[in-house]
Amino acid sequence: MPIIRANSGxxxxxxxxxxxxxxxxxxxxxxxxxxxxxxxxxxWLSASLHRSQDGTRVVNYAQTESLDAxxxxxxxxxxxxxxxxxxxxxxxxxxxxxxxxxxR
Numbered sequence: 001m002p003i004i005r006a007n008s009g010x011x012x013x014x015x016x017x018x019x020x021x022x023x024x025x026x027x028x029x030x031x032x033x034x035x036x037x038x039x040x041x042x043x044w045l046s047a048s049l050h051r052s053q054d055g056t057r058v059v060n061y062a063q064t065e066s067l068d069a070x071x072x073x074x075x076x077x078x079x080x081x082x083x084x085x086x087x088x089x090x091x092x093x094x095x096x097x098x099x100x101x102x103x104r
Contacts, residue, residue, distance in 0.1 A: 004049055070095060
């Protein structure tokens, strides 16, 4: 389960993909496979995939315990060839820290 809490030390990778028409589900399937593979990496915490209602974007929200763990996950995915998104979408990744949360 994602942990969204300021000052937790958790690193969140948010990757927004622009998806060619008709490829949204194929990208989600590929990213789900990648998440299952990455979940065995020490420090991995969670992955959540979001689809835009208009079919043009997919957002991958993944969390690790630390920056070192995030680098390890990315390295494992790269080594396994899972960062090749097979022309399923154009990635715009970034690593983030939660800065503010307001809840009901």
